[in-house]
Amino acid sequence: MTIRHHPDDATLLSYAAGTLPEALAVAVSAHVALCPRCRHGIRTAETVGGALLDSGSAAEIAADALDRAMARIETRAGGVATPEPLPDVADARVPAPLARRLGAGLDDIRWRWIAPGVRSHEITVSPGSGSLMLLKIAPGKSMPDHGHGGTELTMVLDGSYSDETGRYGPGDVADLDESIEHSPMVDSEVDCVCLVALEAPTRFKGRIARLLQPYLRI
Template sequence: MTVRHHIGDDLLLSYAAGTLDEASSLLVATHLALCPHCRARAVAADDLGGALFEDLPVAELSPGLRDAVLARLRSESVAAPATRPHRPRSDIVIPEPLRSYLGGDLDTLRWTSVAPRVQQIAIDIANCGPRARMLRFQPGTHVPAHGHAGRELTLVLSGSLCDRDAVLARGDVAETDEHTEHQPYAGPDKDCICLAVTDAPLRFKGMFARMLQPWFGI
């Protein structure tokens, strides 16, 4: 597997800094599990953040602040830090951390039909920010023509997705924004399974798709 379409620098830096929303962070972390090139970029971003942190001026602390922070840490259960994603086994379609969000690999998932030849699984994200969902398109299925009111990230996990002049395969990421209008479609060989993250509703061109939009929530 060779990943050809990678996440942008802004997303990677926000992820490394811990300022990226949960849904987008989930997609980035899943991409990193599939892409050695971006894992190396993530290490470099972490190193850059560490170097910038070391250059910050030393601030004077108020009396008692250190003791108060240590006391709070002792009184709270501190979550273990997230480990870097590892290369998944070849028989696993959905790598971590996405597999934990879904509760299993591809053969355990329960899909909901949202349109002819299209199914989805809405992923539970605690906050009210961008939404994440799994999408499955049967071979050759066209997504209705649409534009965007915000950013959309799409990570291909299985099959292929043809989007404008690009053919995306496993591990590839497509990023679109409010300037993008397109009509992607699944490749001809097998189901296309994607993780999609949107921070605003899509702008469908056709009346039928607009009528269905409130039902399937995209």
């Protein structure tokens, strides 16, 4: 796999600092699982951040700080959280962090029809942390021309598409903000399946697409 498009440096820094909204963080973690370059960048950012903390002046810590921290990682059932085992997902197209969310390969996903040649599958994230979904688009089909109300991260899992910013294949990430308007078109011979993370709803330019947006949930 040759990855040509990566999240912006600012996005990787936010991910390393733990400040990305959950939906965006899932998309970055899926890309990082496949991308040695971005893994190295995140390790560097974490090292620099740790050095800055070490060089800072000492601050007073509340007496109950440890208890409060432990309470945040307890499960609802009252036990201490343990790492979630990786589901048995035998699909090389699905990076491990995404497999934990899906629990299934792409061929086993229950898709929702939203337009001719376009299907979606919503992935649950915490309220107020953006939206996360899979989009499956047939060869030759394109998404309506649109802009963004915030950051949009789109990672290709299978197939490929092209737009005004370039061509994207498996592992590639389009890291877009409010300044970008585009109309992605699938240029592969197979369906293009993408993981899409949105900080805010998409801004469609066409009247029909705007009217259908509540149904499209994009």
